[in-house]
Amino acid sequence: MATPPPTGPLCTRESIADELLRLGVRPGETLLAHTSLSSLGWVSGGVVALVQALLDALGPDGTLVVPTQTGDNSEPSVWQNPPVPESWWPVLRASMPAYDPLTSPSFNVGVVPEAVRTWPGALRSTHPQASFAALGPAAAHLTTGHARDCSLGERSPLGRLEQAGARVLLLGAGYGSCTAFHLAQYRIPGPESENSFAVMTSQGRRWTTVREPSLDSSRFEELGAAFERDTEVVRGSVGAAESRLFPLADAVAYAERWLASPA
Template sequence: MPTPPLTGPLCTRESLADDLLRLGVRPGETLLAHTSLSALGWVSGGAVAVVQALLDALGPDGTLVVPAHTGDNSEPSAWRNPPVPAEWWPVLRASIPAYDPLTSPSFGVGVVPEAVRTWPGALRSANPQTSFAAVGPAAATITAGHARDCRLGERSPLARLEKAGARVLLLGAGYDACTAFHLAEYRIPGPDVENSFAAMTSQGRRWMTVRERSICEDGFVELGAAFEKEAVGAAGETAAPTAVVRGLVGAAETRLFPLADAVAYAERWLAQNRPRQA
């Protein structure tokens, strides 16, 4: 087979850090990053270099937060990619390893979050499906108290990030990956669902079912586009604090914006544009 062509530009730890600072990342801030390594170009050092660049840009007083979700720890009858035979379901419920913040690998969120999860000094929240990992002075505050029956709501790191004045960095990722929008789902009327996973308790491993808010990414791309249009319109040419700042980091189209502003806009938009469910 022919060797596939290289895709550039060539990115290094130093060039990525420079790009992040030029975009507007501020030393000392708290940043929730959603990332696509492949969107950046050819990265010398791969995911590790990306994490180093993010930490360099944030400096010793800044905190980096990433989703470290484990969506594979879930009810097997609901699996669709791929579905599994019904006769497997009881075996899977009995054998899926219990969530362990130290050892459970992240799933479906990319290689950069997995690098952060295993980073020296990283802390990780306790929800068996939608944990977040963090490195930096605010890591303990951000990751503490993540309830099992609150994936992305008021008792999750998202609410703590909002309180901390964090910003969201979509580094080659789209608005469909913006977990902050889910916090808004918890603040508007919506249905609850049963949610199952393997967890470790004082009695050992248990297959648990909790009831909590139904969440989904339907409409997030349109929501993000509307939020960006309004934010840019409000900012004009001055890039006001509420603006969505856009630019390139490596080859990746990147967006940077305040998490609280995104959540507040999403509350209004979802209430108006998402069909109500019983």
């Protein structure tokens, strides 16, 4: 069976960077990007060209941040895609490699985060499940001090991104992937849950459990639609990708009010 011809539009590093600037990305700013490469169309150079374009738009004084989460480093008894036999659970807890910022691949967050985390000069935070990687002058400040019991809260890069006046870029990605909303969940009283993972300590590899607020993104698309209705969000296209751009602090403040209201 013949392979169907590619569908456009045809995007290049230069065209993507130009469209990012027209969307409103500012040279020198700090940008938390959630991306879908496939949504752009046919990209000459693939993921490398997209990362280059993001860096081109931000310029040498800007900082690019992406989520590089490793959700596979987690308690095997709660795995669903797929679930694994109960007899495997103790073996997995004992054998799962400890998180290493340099070598642990990102999991289920797309190809752009994996490209950024392996990019020359990239820095990555140390949370075993919810790390972020950054490229640019602010990378060290944004990625240091990520507490193990604060995956997406105040003592994570999200807290520092808010303080730094960062903006969020949803490039072909929906509000369901907007990690900034999780920062709001840490500020609203609610249930906690246990969170387990393999870490490296001064005594060697350890299976560790911490308690954190329970995080749930199931209503994020609904939350995002309300945020966009009530707040100024820049919208436009990059290639074929529907894209949005907004201040992270605005999204967090709105989410705090919206999530605290009765459903």
